[in-house]
Amino acid sequence: MKQKIKRTLRVSKYVIYKETLVDYKEHFWSFLGAFFGIGIIAFIQSHYLLEQENIFLIGSFGASSVLIYGAIQSPLAQPRNLVGGHLLSALVGVTIYKIVPDVLWLSAPLAVAFSIVLMQYTKTLHPPGGATALIAVTSSGKIPELGYWYALSPVLSGCIILLLVALFFNNITSNRSYPNHTRFLRLLKKKHQHKMKK
Numbered sequence: 001m002k003q004k005i006k007r008t009l010r011v012s013k014y015v016i017y018k019e020t021l022v023d024y025k026e027h028f029w030s031f032l033g034a035f036f037g038i039g040i041i042a043f044i045q046s047h048y049l050l051e052q053e054n055i056f057l058i059g060s061f062g063a064s065s066v067l068i069y070g071a072i073q074s075p076l077a078q079p080r081n082l083v084g085g086h087l088l089s090a091l092v093g094v095t096i097y098k099i100v101p102d103v104l105w106l107s108a109p110l111a112v113a114f115s116i117v118l119m120q121y122t123k124t125l126h127p128p129g130g131a132t133a134l135i136a137v138t139s140s141g142k143i144p145e146l147g148y149w150y151a152l153s154p155v156l157s158g159c160i161i162l163l164l165v166a167l168f169f170n171n172i173t174s175n176r177s178y179p180n181h182t183r184f185l186r187l188l189k190k191k192h193q194h195k196m197k198k
Contacts, residue, residue: 029176033069033169037162038062041154044161055142056154060086060131061162067128068166072178076126079179081119082166083159085126089115090151093136097144107137 038061045056064086067077075081089111096111115133119125136143136150143150170178 025173025175029169029172030070033165034065036169037065037069037165040161040165041158055146056158058132058135058154058158060128060135061158063128063131064126064159064162067126068162068178069169072166072170072176073180075180077178077180079163079166081124081126082163083156084122084124085119085129086132086155086159087151088118088122088124089126089129089133090136090155091148092118093133094148094150096133097137098147101144104138108134111137 038057041057041061064082067074068082071077092115093111096107096114100107100110111133112130115129116125119129132155146153166178170176
């Protein structure tokens with residue numbers, strides 16, 4: 001029991017130490033990725049869209065940027081999760097808004113809860129997706145008017161911009177690799193082991 005406690009303390013100290021290390025290069029690339037990802041979307045919104053249709057940058061993209069530029073190895077930050085999570089959540093949010101448009105106390109929790117379950121079911125869990133669903137039911141003005149177009153623009157188009165920037169900035173040095181291919185490597189390893197047993 002005593003050894004187990006000592007080992008747990010050693011592991012905890014190591015994890016805390018690793019998490020508090022300041023890696024300036026890593027922070028630099030995270031900054032650049034987020035700056036350009038959000039910057040491109042904001043630039044398009046402010047320069048190429050009319051004021052009446054000035055919705056291209058939504059709040060949930062900020063949360064996605066934290067994951068795809070700052071925590072690139074997280075399973076929740078992978079391209080499938082980024083695009084799938086946002087797109088499915090947007091569709092859920094719009095659907096709930098169409099079914100229960102004027103009952104916020106019901107539509108907001110339904111949108112978020114259904115989007116979480118759908119993301120879990122499709123293995124596209126991406127926490128900012130919950131915010132994308134919530135934006136669809138709580139916004140006023142242009143977003144409700146968009147209906148299902150909301151899922152294509154701003155959601156899908158914005159995700160693609162963020163993803164392209166992430167693919168560039170997260171692979172610009174040998175220390176960063178995105179997307180994280182460990183799922184594929186595990187799958188290949190399992191198949192190889194299965195063949196070896198035969």
